[in-house]
Amino acid sequence: MTTSFTGPERHDHSEHQPEPGDHGRQGSDLINLGDGHHEGSGALPERFENPGLPEHVHRLGDDDPAAAKRSERQVASLFGVSMLATLLFVISYIVVGKGEIVTLPLIGATKALHVALGVTLGISLLCIGLGAVHWAKTLMSDTEVVEERHTLRSPDEDREGTVKILTDSAESTQLTRRPLIKYSLGGALGLFVVPLGLQLVGSLGPLPHDNLGVTLWDRKLNGKGRRLMRDPENTPIRLSDVTLGSVFHVLPEGIDDVQNPQDAKVKAAVLLVSMQESDIKNAKEASWGIQGVVAYSKICTHVGCPVGLYEHTTHHLLCPCHQSTFDMTNDCEVIFGPAKRRLPQLKISVNDAGYLVADQGFQEPVGPSFWERA
Amino acid sequence: MSSLAAQRRHPASIVLVLLLGLVITGGLYALLAPSSAGAAVGSSSDLKSGKSLFLANCATCHGVNADGRENNPSLVGVGAAAVDFQVSSGRMPLSNPSVQAARNSSNVQFTSTQIKQLAEYVASLGAGPAIPSSKYTSLGGNIAKGGELFRVNCAMCHNFAGSGGALTRGKYAPNLMDVSGKQMYEAMLTGPQSMPVFNDTNLSPQDKKDVIAYLKNVKNEPSQGGHTLGNLGPVTEGMFAWTIGIGLLIGAAVWLGRKAA
Numbered sequence: 147m148t149t150s151f152t153g154p155e156r157h158d159h160s161e162h163q164p165e166p167g168d169h170g171r172q173g174s175d176l177i178n179l180g181d182g183h184h185e186g187s188g189a190l191p192e193r194f195e196n197p198g199l200p201e202h203v204h205r206l207g208d209d210d211p212a213a214a215k216r217s218e219r220q221v222a223s224l225f226g227v228s229m230l231a232t233l234l235f236v237i238s239y240i241v242v243g244k245g246e247i248v249t250l251p252l253i254g255a256t257k258a259l260h261v262a263l264g265v266t267l268g269i270s271l272l273c274i275g276l277g278a279v280h281w282a283k284t285l286m287s288d289t290e291v292v293e294e295r296h297t298l299r300s301p302d303e304d305r306e307g308t309v310k311i312l313t314d315s316a317e318s319t320q321l322t323r324r325p326l327i328k329y330s331l332g333g334a335l336g337l338f339v340v341p342l343g344l345q346l347v348g349s350l351g352p353l354p355h356d357n358l359g360v361t362l363w364d365r366k367l368n369g370k371g372r373r374l375m376r377d378p379e380n381t382p383i384r385l386s387d388v389t390l391g392s393v394f395h396v397l398p399e400g401i402d403d404v405q406n407p408q409d410a411k412v413k414a415a416v417l418l419v420s421m422q423e424s425d426i427k428n429a430k431e432a433s434w435g436i437q438g439v440v441a442y443s444k445i446c447t448h449v450g451c452p453v454g455l456y457e458h459t460t461h462h463l464l465c466p467c468h469q470s471t472f473d474m475t476n477d478c479e480v481i482f483g484p485a486k487r488r489l490p491q492l493k494i495s496v497n498d499a500g501y502l503v504a505d506q507g508f509q510e511p512v513g514p515s516f517w518e519r520a
Numbered sequence: 521m522s523s524l525a526a527q528r529r530h531p532a533s534i535v536l537v538l539l540l541g542l543v544i545t546g547g548l549y550a551l552l553a554p555s556s557a558g559a560a561v562g563s564s565s566d567l568k569s570g571k572s573l574f575l576a577n578c579a580t581c582h583g584v585n586a587d588g589r590e591n592n593p594s595l596v597g598v599g600a601a602a603v604d605f606q607v608s609s610g611r612m613p614l615s616n617p618s619v620q621a622a623r624n625s626s627n628v629q630f631t632s633t634q635i636k637q638l639a640e641y642v643a644s645l646g647a648g649p650a651i652p653s654s655k656y657t658s659l660g661g662n663i664a665k666g667g668e669l670f671r672v673n674c675a676m677c678h679n680f681a682g683s684g685g686a687l688t689r690g691k692y693a694p695n696l697m698d699v700s701g702k703q704m705y706e707a708m709l710t711g712p713q714s715m716p717v718f719n720d721t722n723l724s725p726q727d728k729k730d731v732i733a734y735l736k737n738v739k740n741e742p743s744q745g746g747h748t749l750g751n752l753g754p755v756t757e758g759m760f761a762w763t764i765g766i767g768l769l770i771g772a773a774v775w776l777g778r779k780a781a
Contacts, residue, residue: 205780247742260745283780376722377672387721391711394722395672419716454676455687457714462688466676471688482688 199290207284217284224277231270238262358516362398362414363492364507373399374418374441374494374502382501383418388439391458394418396441398504413512415444415452416492418502419474421461428477434493441492441504442478445513446470448485463489486515570641573634577613586645598710599648600639605706607635609699619690620713623699649709656729657701659736666734669727673718681751682735687714697739701732 207214238259248258321328363372373382377395380402388394396416404410423438431440442463446453451467461474462481470483478489490508497503511519575584581592588594595603606612610624630638639651671680679685682696691714696704705728711717723731749756 203779207780253743253747255742256746257742257744264745279776283778288779378668379727384721387719389717389719389721391717392719392722393716452676455693456716457687457691458711458716459714460688464688466685469688 199292202289205284205288214285217280221277221281221285224273224280228270228273228277231266231273235263235266235270238266354516358513358519359511361507361512362401362404362410363416363504367400370497371503371505373497374416374504375399375401377415384500385436385439385496385502386500388418388420388502390420390422390438392418392420393456393458395444395454412450413445416441417444417454417456417463418494419456419458419461421458421474425461425475427475431477431491434491436494436496436502439494439502440474441494441502442472442474442489443492443508443512445489446485447480447487447489447512448483448514450513453489566637566640567644569634570637570639570644573630573638574641577629578638581614586642595642595645597646597648598642600643600651601649601706602710602712603639603642604635604651605703605710605712607638608632609703611712620692623694625698649706652702652705652709652725652728654702656725657705657732659701659733661726661729661731661733663730663733663737665727666730666732666737669723670731670734673723674731677715679751679753681738681748683751696735699735701736704728704732704735 207217242259242262244259246258247255248261249255250261253261316322366372374394374396375382375398377397380397382399383394383396394417396418397411398414398416401407401410401414418439418441420439423432426432426435426438426440432438434440444452444454446465446467448465448468448470451465453463453465453470453472455464455466456462456474457464463472463474463478464470465472465483465485468484470485471481472478472485472489473481477491480486480488490510490512492508493505494502495505574586578586578595581589582595583589583592586595606621607630608628610627610629611621613629614621615624615627642648643650670678670682674682677685677687677693678696679693684693684695686692693715699707707715708718708723708728708731709720718728749760
């Protein structure tokens with residue numbers, strides 16, 4: 147073990163030749179503030195001295211055996227507390243019933259078992275850690291040690307030997323003399339990457355096709371437009387049910403019959419709102435609704451959260467994730483937040499039986515942007 | 521007198537005394553107990569006192585004919601449920617106008633009889649939703665169904681555990697934990713302030729009862745382990761982790777880096 151620091155003997159070097167611009171570093175050259183303006187030379191010393199390691203200071207326990215003994219006892223008692231807590235963990239696991247409820251200050255009614263297990267396990271682990279750190283800080287050796295890094299370069303004879311092994315084996319396998327084998331082996335190994343890569347790319351999932359642009363509202367049910375159904379009761383809605391100021395959460399009829407209802411739901415969820423027809427400022431919005439009852443996609447055009455916070459006094463529709471706000475009186479124009487596009491409207495009408503029905507699917511993809519729709 | 525005293529140990533006397541006691545108690549009860557049946561009927565005297573209460577406490581803002589002024593809504597057709605909700609929750613009469621009237625159960629200014637009279641008077645101005653029957657506002661609904669309905673219709677504003685949440689421009693959806701079943705029902709029925717209406721064809725009375733049962737269950741459910749931090753989700757949890765959690769980590773790092781004495 148050698149040290150990279152050359153020790154205090156170098157300090158003598160500069161002390162022997164004090165130069166005019168060299169003050170400040172040594173005690174004898176200190177500038178007295180009473181001397182008035184002092185012109186500095188601006189010159190830097192030729193090299194800075196390595197200050198070396200600070201002097202090693204002994205800890206209390208290094209010199210006093212009683213203090214060391216005290217530290218030992220402290221560490222041992224921390225480990226002892228940990229053992230006790232672990233035993234309490236085992237006991238509470240066995241003794242405390244699963245349904246038992248305890249009322250604690252600040253926390254209120256809570257499951258006794260979970261609290262007991264968590265607290266005892268926490269104390270147990272914490273005390274092991276505290277004990278180990280206290281042990282290391284007060285008793286383990288704390289002398290500073292410097293280790294020199296060895297050179298990374300291998301000796302020349304090892305390097306030559308390696309090259310010789312490689313050239314010799316190239317010679318003995320006849321790779322250098324028979325290029326046909328060399329290239330065909332290269333081709334075989336190179337092509338072998340394809341099956342590995344193919345599985346990787348293939349497992350990214352099927353191509354989206356038209357999935358991002360088409361919802362269940364586009365697909366006719368028995369040749370007719372789908373009725374608007376209450377979520378989660380799945381019952382059809384009459385126009386007269388939607389009284390002024392109401393909001394209905396709507397799913398398309400027959401959503402439970404498709405293969406993946408959840409996949410269909412995340413695109414087809416709709417919010418049905420009733421407001422004064424005179425409040426609607428947008429002609430298209432009014433004509434796609436009936437008597438002030440309008441239906442809009444519930445999927446935010448920002449990142450696809452369900453937009454559901456409807457204030458029936460201001461007709462603002464707020465997304466809970468990033469506070470995008472849509473104005474329902476003006477075709478769901480974005481008036482605040484990160485969303486870039488209006489929510490798509492669903493054109494609705496009343497069918498012969500008096501129920502609300504979607505005339506057509508959404509006329510633009512619902513939800514957030516994707517690569518074909520910037 | 522002496523003969524009566526002499527017969528006080530007669531076997532029949534105890535029966536007589538008992539009967540007498542029962543008759544007196546029953547009679548007094550019938551005489552003094554408030555008759556609930558009488559109050560339910562909208563008598564003309566109730567309407568009269570309701571109107572005088574209205575004129576004294578509400579007409580300044582809502583107008584003498586309850587037809588509203590500039591920013592103050594007309595009360596014609598809001599129904600008894602809306603009056604009962606606003607007044608019994610301490611929101612109305614509004615103590616000071618702000619973004620939104622806050623629930624203030626310590627500031628209910630009327631007795632239940634007066635609220636009933638006021639509600640009857642406002643209901644007489646135009647048909648509107650009536651105060652719900654206690655059948656639908658008491659416990660006993662389907663908790664699981666109520667939870668599903670709550671998550672679809674209510675949770676986006678009132679939070680998954682009914683702890684409330686922020687709306688736009690200082691408005692908010694209030695915490696539902698200490699709201700009575702009756703007031704929850706009335707709020708769904710009438711849509712107070714920013715809240716939309718959930719009429720009986722949207723959420724049937726049974727559905728509303730289920731939602732109430734779910735919320736009461738959430739309130740009474742013990743926390744699974746430790747502090748709920750107000751059931752506010754990432755806001756309080758993140759704040760706890762960033763202040764207390766990271767503070768503890770920094771403290772531990774400082775302790776680790778210090779030399780022992």
